[in-house]
Amino acid sequence: MQELIYIRCGDYYIPDIRLPEENRPIGKWGRMHGDYLMENHPSRFNDLCLSGELWIYLADLNEQAQTRLEVIVEQMKAAEGVTEDLKAADQMAWVGAMNGIRNRAEEIVLR
Known part of the structure; x- marks a missing residue:
């Protein structure tokens, strides 16, 4: 366990707690999983x-x-003959064809 550092604010000392720097976006899948965790696994x-x-976990x-998703889309394109x-x-x-492939691939990833 790390030692806490306190800073003085007026007459009080409060812990100087900072979150780790993370610049990666959590995107669609991260937001969906965050909502799932919040609703179904609040303790986690x-x-x-x-x-x-x-944030790191969701990113x-x-x-x-x-x-x-990208791998599945490429495999489906090859299997169905959707080419340039x-x-x-x-x-x-x-x-x-691409819309159908993309929708099916998103359903696979979602499940």
Whole structure:
């Protein structure tokens, strides 16, 4: 356990507590998981908040989910034959196929 440093504010000494510096965004997946933790696992959520690790945890989770989503989308594109040739030949068919692939991949990651 680390030693606390106190600062003086008027007549009182208060702990000088600072959160770790974290600049990565938590993104869509991190926000969704944060809401899930808050509603379904409040003790875990509070532990992460009080230890200052919540933002780091959610940023890591967001990066993992985004990476997994990209991999799944690429695999589905290859399996279904959605290529740049289709995009050049029929843009609307390509957009429809990509929207379907993206929606299915997001459902896979979400579950």
